[in-house]
Structure formats: C-alpha cells, structure tokens
Amino acid sequence: MKDDLVEKLMDEVMRKMGSTEAPAAPAAEKPAAKAAPKACNLTEFVGTAIGHTVGLVIANVDPLLHEKMNIDRKYRSIGIVGARTGAGPHIFAADEAVKATNSEVVLIELPRDTEGGGGHGSLILFGAEDVSDARRAVEVTLSELNRTFGDVYGTPAGHLEFQYTARASHALHKAFGAPLGQAFGITVGAPAAIGVLMADTAAKAATVVPVGYASPGNGGTSHSNEVIFMFTGDSGAVRQAIIAAREVGKQVLSTLDGAEIVSSTKPYI
Amino acid sequence: MKDDLVEKLMDEVMRKMGSTEAPAAPAAEKPAAKAAPKACNLTEFVGTAIGHTVGLVIANVDPLLHEKMNIDRKYRSIGIVGARTGAGPHIFAADEAVKATNSEVVLIELPRDTEGGGGHGSLILFGAEDVSDARRAVEVTLSELNRTFGDVYGTPAGHLEFQYTARASHALHKAFGAPLGQAFGITVGAPAAIGVLMADTAAKAATVVPVGYASPGNGGTSHSNEVIFMFTGDSGAVRQAIIAAREVGKQVLSTLDGAEIVSSTKPYI
Amino acid sequence: MKDDLVEKLMDEVMRKMGSTEAPAAPAAEKPAAKAAPKACNLTEFVGTAIGHTVGLVIANVDPLLHEKMNIDRKYRSIGIVGARTGAGPHIFAADEAVKATNSEVVLIELPRDTEGGGGHGSLILFGAEDVSDARRAVEVTLSELNRTFGDVYGTPAGHLEFQYTARASHALHKAFGAPLGQAFGITVGAPAAIGVLMADTAAKAATVVPVGYASPGNGGTSHSNEVIFMFTGDSGAVRQAIIAAREVGKQVLSTLDGAEIVSSTKPYI
Numbered sequence: 178m179k180d181d182l183v184e185k186l187m188d189e190v191m192r193k194m195g196s197t198e199a200p201a202a203p204a205a206e207k208p209a210a211k212a213a214p215k216a217c218n219l220t221e222f223v224g225t226a227i228g229h230t231v232g233l234v235i236a237n238v239d240p241l242l243h244e245k246m247n248i249d250r251k252y253r254s255i256g257i258v259g260a261r262t263g264a265g266p267h268i269f270a271a272d273e274a275v276k277a278t279n280s281e282v283v284l285i286e287l288p289r290d291t292e293g294g295g296g297h298g299s300l301i302l303f304g305a306e307d308v309s310d311a312r313r314a315v316e317v318t319l320s321e322l323n324r325t326f327g328d329v330y331g332t333p334a335g336h337l338e339f340q341y342t343a344r345a346s347h348a349l350h351k352a353f354g355a356p357l358g359q360a361f362g363i364t365v366g367a368p369a370a371i372g373v374l375m376a377d378t379a380a381k382a383a384t385v386v387p388v389g390y391a392s393p394g395n396g397g398t399s400h401s402n403e404v405i406f407m408f409t410g411d412s413g414a415v416r417q418a419i420i421a422a423r424e425v426g427k428q429v430l431s432t433l434d435g436a437e438i439v440s441s442t443k444p445y446i
Numbered sequence: 447m448k449d450d451l452v453e454k455l456m457d458e459v460m461r462k463m464g465s466t467e468a469p470a471a472p473a474a475e476k477p478a479a480k481a482a483p484k485a486c487n488l489t490e491f492v493g494t495a496i497g498h499t500v501g502l503v504i505a506n507v508d509p510l511l512h513e514k515m516n517i518d519r520k521y522r523s524i525g526i527v528g529a530r531t532g533a534g535p536h537i538f539a540a541d542e543a544v545k546a547t548n549s550e551v552v553l554i555e556l557p558r559d560t561e562g563g564g565g566h567g568s569l570i571l572f573g574a575e576d577v578s579d580a581r582r583a584v585e586v587t588l589s590e591l592n593r594t595f596g597d598v599y600g601t602p603a604g605h606l607e608f609q610y611t612a613r614a615s616h617a618l619h620k621a622f623g624a625p626l627g628q629a630f631g632i633t634v635g636a637p638a639a640i641g642v643l644m645a646d647t648a649a650k651a652a653t654v655v656p657v658g659y660a661s662p663g664n665g666g667t668s669h670s671n672e673v674i675f676m677f678t679g680d681s682g683a684v685r686q687a688i689i690a691a692r693e694v695g696k697q698v699l700s701t702l703d704g705a706e707i708v709s710s711t712k713p714y715i
Numbered sequence: 716m717k718d719d720l721v722e723k724l725m726d727e728v729m730r731k732m733g734s735t736e737a738p739a740a741p742a743a744e745k746p747a748a749k750a751a752p753k754a755c756n757l758t759e760f761v762g763t764a765i766g767h768t769v770g771l772v773i774a775n776v777d778p779l780l781h782e783k784m785n786i787d788r789k790y791r792s793i794g795i796v797g798a799r800t801g802a803g804p805h806i807f808a809a810d811e812a813v814k815a816t817n818s819e820v821v822l823i824e825l826p827r828d829t830e831g832g833g834g835h836g837s838l839i840l841f842g843a844e845d846v847s848d849a850r851r852a853v854e855v856t857l858s859e860l861n862r863t864f865g866d867v868y869g870t871p872a873g874h875l876e877f878q879y880t881a882r883a884s885h886a887l888h889k890a891f892g893a894p895l896g897q898a899f900g901i902t903v904g905a906p907a908a909i910g911v912l913m914a915d916t917a918a919k920a921a922t923v924v925p926v927g928y929a930s931p932g933n934g935g936t937s938h939s940n941e942v943i944f945m946f947t948g949d950s951g952a953v954r955q956a957i958i959a960a961r962e963v964g965k966q967v968l969s970t971l972d973g974a975e976i977v978s979s980t981k982p983y984i
Contacts, residue, residue, distance in 0.1 A: 212704030217697050221643055229603045229702050231639050239649035242675070245659035259639020261564060261604065261671060286663035288638060288671035289938075293562035293831035295799060298671045300638040300662055334767045335799065369826060369838040370769050370797025374759055380777035390783035393838055393937070394824035399662070399669035400558075400937035402799060402826035402836045406780070428755050429771070432763050435750030481973030486966050490912055498872045498971050500908050508918035511944070514928035528908020530833060530873065530940060555932035557907060557940035562831035567940045569907040569931055668931070668938035669827075 223315045226322040227442065229261035229292070232315040236308035248283045252304030256280065256311035258318050261290050264297035265363060265405075266329060269340045270321035271301050271314075272348035280305040280314040282348045287399050295335055295367035295402035301348075327445040328423070334433035335402075337375070337426040338365035339419045341446045343412050353397075353407045354388050360412040361388070364422040365405045369393050371429050372404025375422040382421030385410035419446055492584045495591040496711065498530035498561070501584040505577040517552045521573030525549065525580035527587050530559050533566035534634060534674075535598060538609045539590035540570050540583075541617035549574040549583040551617045556668050564604055564636035564671035570617075596714040597692070603702035604671075606644070606695040607634035608688045610715045612681050622666075622676045623657050629681040630657070633691040634674045638662050640698050641673025644691035651690030654679035688715055761853045764860040765980065767799035767830070770853040774846040786821045790842030794818065794849035796856050799828050802835035803903060803943075804867060807878045808859035809839050809852075810886035818843040818852040820886045825937050833873055833905035833940035839886075865983040866961070872971035873940075875913070875964040876903035877957045879984045881950050891935075891945045892926050898950040899926070902960040903943045907931055909967050910942025913960040920959030923948035957984055 214225065223232035234256050243250055260267055264287045271282055283304040290298030301318070305311040328339040341362040345355035355361040364379050366372030369392055376390060385408040391397040392404050408418065423446075427438050483494065492501035503525050512519055529536055533556045540551055552573040559567030570587070574580040597608040610631040614624035624630040633648050635641030638661055645659060654677040660666040661673050677687060692715075696707050752763065761770035772794050781788055798805055802825045809820055821842040828836030839856070843849040866877035879900040883893035893899040902917050904910030907930055914928060923946040929935040930942050946956060961984075965976050 212706075214702055214704045215697075215700040217701045219694060219697055221694075222698060222701065225701050229637060231637060231698060231702055233639055233643050233698065235643065235646050239646050241656050242645055242649040242659065245656050247659075247661070247664050255642075257639045257642050259637040259642070259671075261637050284661075286638070286661055287669075288564065288662035288667075289558055289669040289827055290564055290637075290671040292564075295826070295828055295830075295836070298564070298637060298662075300642075300671075300673070302642070368767060368769060368797040368799050368828075368836060369824070370771055370795045373793075373795050373797075373838075373840070374771050374773065376780055377773050377777050380780040387779050387783050390780065390785075392785070392822075392824055393826035393836075395785050398826075400825075400827040402797075402828040402838075404838070425757060425759075428753075428757055429760060429769060431753040432755045432760065433752055433767050433769055435752045437750075481975075483971055483973045484966075484969040486970045488963065488966055490963075491967060491970065494970050498906060500906060500967060500971055502908055502912050502967070504912065504915050508915050510925050511914055511918040511928065514925050516928075516930070516933050524911075526908045526911050528906040528911070528940075530906050553930075555907070555930055556938075557833070557931035557936075558827055558938040559833055559906075559940040561833075567833070567906060567931075569911075569940075569942070571911070 223312060224319050226319045227326050228263040228266065230319065230322060231259055232319045233257040234308060234312045234315055248302060249304060252283060252306065254305045254308040254311040256303035256305065256315040258301045258315055259299065261292050261298045262294065263326065264299045265338050265340045265365060266322055266325035267299040267301055267318065268348055268352045269325045269342060270318045272342060272346045273321045274314040274317035275348050276346045277317050278314045279310040282351055285352045289399040289401055297399060297401050323442050324445050326441040327443045329441040330438045332430060332434045332436040332438055335367040335371065335430055337423065337430060339423050339446055341416055341419055356409055359409045360415045361409050362415040362419050363405055363407050364419060365403050366426050367403045369402050369404045371426055374429060375426045376404060376406035378425045379406055379408065379418035379422040383410065383414035383417040385414050385418045416446060492581060493588050495588045496595050497532040497535065499588065499591060500528055501588045502526040503577060503581045503584055517571060518573060521552060521575065523574045523577040523580040525572035525574065525584040527570045527584055528568065530561050530567045531563065532595065533568045534607050534609045534632060535591055535594035536568040536570055536587065537617055537621045538594045538611060539587045541611060541615045542590045543583040543586035544617050545615045546586050547583045548579040551620055554621045558668040558670055566668060566670050592711050593714050595710040596712045598710040599707045601699060601703045601705040601707055604636040604640065604699055606692065606699060608692050608715055610685055610688055625678055628678045629684045630678050631684040631688050632674055632676050633688060634672050635695050636672045638671050638673045640695055643698060644695045645673060645675035647694045648675055648677065648687035648691040652679065652683035652686040654683050654687045685715060761850060762857050764857045765864050766801040766804065768857065768860060769797055770857045771795040772846060772850045772853055786840060787842060790821060790844065792843045792846040792849040794841035794843065794853040796839045796853055797837065799830050799836045800832065801864065802837045803876050803878045803901060804860055804863035805837040805839055805856065806886055806890045807863045807880060808856045810880060810884045811859045812852040812855035813886050814884045815855050816852045817848040820889055823890045827937040827939055835937060835939050861980050862983050864979040865981045867979040868976045870968060870972045870974040870976060873905040873909060873968055875961065875968060877961050877984055879954055879957055894947055897947045898953045899947050900953040900957050901943055901945045902957060903941050904964050905941045907940050907942045909964055912967060913964045914942060914944035916963045917944055917946065917956035917960040921948065921952035921955040923952050923956045954984060
C-alpha cells in the first residue's frame with residue numbers, strides 16, 4: 178500500500194511539475210509522469226519526438242506572412258521542426274534530412290529553453306518547392322532524433338552533449354560553419370565551465386581543427402549556460418577528440434550532483 | 447487519512463517547487479500550493495496579480511538614478527508593473543491603462559522568464575507628471591490582467607496565447623507597432639514551431655494585414671521559444687483569424703502532452 | 716511512520732526535480748535532496764561550491780583553441796569558475812581573488828540561467844602566466860562564495876541580492892564599471908519591478924553615486940528578469956543604501972508569495 182501511495186504521489190507531482198524536466202531526461206522517458214499525447218488529424222501535422230519536439234509542414238505559406246518571416250521567398254512549402262529541449266540533436270538530424278531529401282534548411286534559430294535546464298530548444302525551417310519534399314525532410318529529422326539524443330547526458334546540475342558526423346552537409350554548415358563533406362563534431366557542456374575544459378580536452382586529444390567556439394556571451398548561443406566547441410579533421414580524429422572530452426566531462430559533472438550520468442537514449446559515438 | 451497525507455505532501459512539494467509553475471497556471475490558481483502572500487504598507491506598493499505580477503509606483507524618481515534609467519526625463523512619477531510570467535497579457539492590459547489614464551508607457555522590456563516555461567516575463571514603466579496618474583495606470587493594468595490571461599493556455603509541453611483589441615493605443619503601438627485606433631491581435635505559440643503554423647492559419651483564415659512576426663532569433667523576442675504573429679484588419683477579421691489559429695494550436699499542442707488545455711482564467715475572445 | 720514516508724517522498728521528489736531549485740536555495744543546502752557528488756581525480760579539477768558552481772584550471776590552453784576563445788593570448792594558464800546559479804556572488808568573490816593572487820579576470824559572461832529562476836549563472840575566466848596562480852584564484856573564489864551568497868534571498872516568486880565591498884578591484888571594474896579602490900555595492904531584484912523600486916530606495920537612502928543600471932533589455936543583463944543598480948560612494952553610505960533597499964525589497968517580495976525570506980547562507984552586509 179505504501180508503495181502504491183508513493184507511486185500515486187509521484188505521478189501527481191510529476192504531472193504538475195511536468196514542464197521542468199531536465200534536458201537529458203525528456204518526456205518520452207517518463208510515461209507515468211504525463212498524460213498520453215493526443216492524436217492529430219491536421220494535414221499540417223507530421224509527428225512528434227523526444228525533447229518535446231514537433232514536426233509540421235505548410236504546403237503554401239501565406240504570401241503576406243512569408244514576407245515577414247525572414248526566409249527566402251522562393252520556397253512555397255516549408256517544413257517546421259521545433260523543440261523545447263535540444264539544438265545539437267536537431268541540427269545534426271536536420272543535416273541527415275537535407276542529405277536525404279530535396280530540401281534546404283532556410284532557418285535555424287535557438288531559443289533559450291530546455292525547460293529550466295541550461296541549454297537551447299530549436300526552431301528549424303526547411304524550404305522546398307514541393308510539399309512532399311518538405312514533409313519528407315521533417316520526417317527524416319524526427320526519425321533521426323532518437324539517435325542524435327544518444328550522446329546527450331543530463332543530471333540535475335547540468336548536461337553534456339556530443340555529436341559527430343562523417344560528412345557534414347548544409348545544415349551543419351549553416352548552423353556551425355562546418356566545412357561541407359568533412360567529418361565534423363561538437364562538444365557541449367553545461368554549466369559552461371565544463372564545456373571549456375571539454376573543449377581543451379578535445380583539442381589536445383587528437384589532431385582536429387577548431388571551427389568555432391561558442392560561450393554564454395559570444396559565438397552564437399542565446400545566453401545558454403554552455404560552451405560549445407566545433408571542430409573538423411579526419412574522421413578518426415574527430416571521434417577520438419569527442420570520446421576524450423566525454424570521459425572528462427562526465428567526471429566533472431559528477432562532482433556537482435551524484436546522480437548517475439546516463440544517455441537520454443543510447444550512445445552512438 | 448490517506449487523502450490528508452496526499453494533500454499535505456502536495457502542499458509541501460509545491461511549496462518547495464513553487465518557482466517552476468507552468469506559464470498558464472500561475473500562482474493565483476493554486477492557493478494550496480503556496481504560503482499566503484503578506485500585506486505591504488509601503489506607500490509605493492499598489493498590488494499584485496496573476497503571473498507573479500507586482501505593481502508599484504514612485505512619486506519622484508531620484509534624479510541621479512533617473513539619468514541611468516533610459517527613460518524620458520520629463521516624467522517625475524513612474525508606475526511600475528513587473529511579472530515573472532506574461533508579456534502579452536501585460537502589454538494589452540497596459541494598453542487599456544493608457545487609454546483610461548493620463549499617463550504614457552515609457553518602457554516595455556521582456557525578460558526571458560516564465561519560471562522555466564518557454565516565454566517572457568515583463569517590465570513596464572508608465573510615466574506621468576502626477577503620482578496619482580501613475581498609480582491609476584498601474585491599478586488599471588493589474589485589474590485587466592485577469593481578463594488578458596483568459597486566452598493563455600499552457601501544458602507541461604508549451605503554451606498558446608491570443609490577444610485582441612478593437613482599438614490599439616500607445617502601449618500596443620510601442621511594443622508591437624500596432625496602428626493606433628485599429629483592431630489588432632496577436633497569436634503566440636510555444637514551442638515556436640506551433641507559433642509558425644498558427645501564424646499561417648491566422649493569415650489565411652481572414653483578411654488581416656501582418657504587422658510583425660517575431661521568432662526566437664528575430665523580431666523582438668528575448669530568445670523565448672515562441673513565434674508571435676501580429677496583425678491588424680477589421681475587427682471581425684482579426685477575431686476570426688485568432689479563433690482559427692487557436693483551434694489549430696490547441697490540436698498541435700495536445701500532441702506533445704496529453705494534459706487538458708485550459709484557460710489560465712476565462713477566455714475572452 | 717508517517718513522517719518517514721513524508722521524508723522519503725520529499726527526497727524522491729527533490730531528486731527528480733533537482734534542477735529546478737530556486738536561486739536562493741542552491742543545492743548545497745539540501746543534502747537530503749540529491750545524490751552525493753562524486754570525487755574527481757582530474758588534475759584540472761579544483762572544487763565545487765554553492766549554486767552548482769565548479770572550479771577548474773587548465774595549465775596550458777591548446778593554442779588553436781585559445782585563438783577561438785576571445786581572450787588575451789598572453790595567458791597560457793586559465794582558471795575557470797562556472798555556475799548554474801549566481802552572477803553577483805561569483806563576481807564579488809572573483810574580485811577578492813584578483814586582489815589576493817597574481818592573476819587577472821579575462822572574461823566574465825552571464826548566461827541566462829538560475830535553473831528556472833529569474834537570474835543569471837556565470838562563467839568567469841582568470842588568466843595567469845603560471846598555473847599555480849590560476850588555481851589559487853579559483854580556490855579563493857570558491858572559498859568566498861559562502862559569504863557572497865549571504866545576501867541572496869529567494870522565494871518561489873523571485874529573488875533579491877545585495878553585494879558590498881569596501882574596495883573594488885579589477886573584477887568589479889570589468890563587470891560593472893566599478894571605480895578601482897572605491898567602496899561599491901549593488902542591489903538586484905527579481906521580478907525586475909522590485910529591482911526598480913530598490914534602486915530608487917538605495918539612491919535616496921544615502922549619498923551614493925550611480926555607476927550603472929541594468930534591466931531586462933538594457934545595460935548588461937542577458938534578458939534576466941532583474942534590475943541591477945550599481946553605485947559607489949563612501950563606505951558607510953554604500954552600506955546604508957543597501958540596507959534600506961534590502962528592507963524594502965523583502966517587504967515587496969513577500970507580497971507575491973508568503974514563503975519566509977531567508978538568506979542562502981548568512982547575511983554579511
């Protein structure tokens with residue numbers, strides 16, 4: 178009976194507190210904590226994914242609205258991916274989408290979010306001349322997220338994130354300046370101090386070439402509590418740099434809170 | 447007994463976790479969850495309202511401070527409205543206040559807040575030559591908030607907001623560029639992806655004229671996870687556009703979390 | 716038995732909700748609420764402190780990374796202090812560190828954080844030619860934090876912060892423009908409306924000279940929901956201004972939530 182009561186209470190509490198989940202433990206992992214999402218019959222609806230992510234598509238954006246949207250007017254159809262939690266996972270997923278579909282990434286913006294955590298959410302718009310291409314880009318992005326959340330690790334004190342691709346495409350070029358066709362990786366640590374140390378660890382662990390460095394006040398964050406290090410190099414070196422940084426990051430994050438540091442889904446690097 | 451215990455625990459938990467309430471369920475709605483606010487005898491204190499909103503007045507701002515405050519020096523008296531949760535509700539409420547009183551809105555700033563949610567808080571300063579006018583502007587703003595929170599809807603996954611006025615005045619002109627004396631409305635969706643779709647829905651549902659479009663990285667948000675669409679038109683068209691967007695927004699927000707989507711107070715549009 | 720159950724539940728709840736603690740009640744105060752942080756054997760690790768603060772040191776920053784970091788290249792060794800919660804406490808603590816060590820503050824950045832609260836976290840980098848100096852600067856900063864959190868007060872509705880030094884040094888000069896060698900103080904209130912009133916109270920309570928005024932959209936915040944007032948004057952006047960503002964701030968903050976307003980550690984002003 179006592180355990181029933183505990184569970185009932187936890188459910189109730191998590192329900193009321195739902196919007197404050199930690200970045201690396203998004204809603205999808207806590208089925209008991211939230212009401213079941215509802216189905217949606219709108220033709221514009223594509224799907225949802227981890228991180229309070231939603232995918233949508235608009236076949237013909239209203240022309241007067243289009244003028245206000247700060248995107249190239251040649252695309253009539255847009256695909257939309259937005260999330261409360263996660264920027265790196267979504268940008269790397271979008272990169273796979275532009276490789277796989279006849280679409281372009283026309284906008285990447287990073288709200289300061291993660292629902293009380295230290296990082297970003299995201300808003301990514303794909304442009305296409307045909308609505309089926311825009312929809313397909315959104316579908317690919319959503320389907321990649323389970324993988325790209327694999328090296329996102331969170332505790333109550335902060336989070337770590339690592340991403341890797343053997344061949345960067347246009348989304349990574351637009352968001353981070355990644356050289357097209359090259360291996361590319363990022364390390365992200367919050368609080369930002371951990372990100373500084375991980376950047377140095379990555380830079381020293383293998384022969385990589387720094388592409389960018391973003392901190393709370395510079396280089397592209399939206400005042401998130403993160404340092405993001407972006408680098409290229411040969412494929413083995415980029416992975417080696419990430420693995421070394423990940424090892425160090427986990428050790429330091431553990432000193433702030435003893436919660437076990439686990440992947441949001443399943444590590445892929 | 448068991449229910450007593452549940453309630454006692456919930457009170458205690460909500461107490462400790464108080465600062466993380468979702469945007470559309472501000473403190474005023476959860477009397478059991480918080481300690482009773484205390485009275486205040488300061489002459490500068492005007493009152494409080496939903497959204498952790500406080501209203502204050504200063505009869506004569508210190509002249510040396512005034513120089514640093516980035517506001518027009520001709521006003522000796524200022525009224526102050528600030529909130530942890532809510533920007534649209536406060537700006538539309540302030541618009542009623544400038545219509546009803548002998549005051550001007552001299553500053554509107556939007557912190558990135560909502561206590562872990564995806565939106566803004568607000569800081570609004572009214573200027574007046576007489577302290578009673580400044581106080582009256584704050585009083586009117588506070589009294590309007592219960593109405594202007596009526597079309598704010600939140601769940602653990604995000605929020606929707608809609609505002610409408612038949613006749614925009616100086617606060618809406620200053621904050622959003624609304625044409626004076628015209629009908630004016632906004633749709634707001636978080637995560638921002640939902641706001642994009644609602645903007646398109648609103649633009650297509652009636653003959654409205656886009657006035658502005660704000661997203662996490664452009665157009666006036668403070669990196670909130672929102673897209674805000676602002677439009678004018680005839681009064682019926684503005685309302686019709688809002689109602690259509692609201693219907694779509696609710697359906698999409700429901701796909702992220704099954705929590706019932708309810709008004710923070712009572713819908714007015 | 717009932718109390719045991721309550722405690723067990725609270726522990727479990729606080730555990731899951733750990734990342735949403737209010738700014739003035741950082742992790743260090745709630746030992747039962749979190750798993751025990753782990754030890755760290757990395758040579759770069761210096762220590763942790765209140766506010767989810769971590770201190771690190773890098774003896775020789777990787778040269779290619781250094782070029783991207785936006786800091787003066789003459790420093791080979793850097794000390795790093797980062798926190799999820801707290802900017803003022805860390806900057807005033809860093810000011811003691813630069814007085815006490817052979818190091819300089821080369822970067823101060825303020826993420827928008829406090830884990831769902833209305834304020835900032837921080838990232839502070841010390842530069843030194845020798846790693847032992849960088850390490851010492853970090854150690855001094857960490858050791859000062861218990862004191863500098865003394866006049867940080869939080870409730871579920873917002874927070875107040877006050878800092879004072881009899882003699883400002885280079886960290887305060889860099890962060891706030893404080894005149895070197897002079898007495899210097901700040902008042903901080905969230906929601907920002909409270910900060911406006913405290914600024915006026917401080918300015919009128921004693922003969923102080925305003926140095927700066929920061930609000931959600933101007934003067935140096937990262938869109939936090941705070942107004943920060945910075946001032947100099949003779950030592951007694953600066954303290955008197957702070958004490959008057961603190962008294963007023965506590966009264967107003969109490970009107971939003973009845974939670975008792977207590978120091979994060981122990982008041983020092």
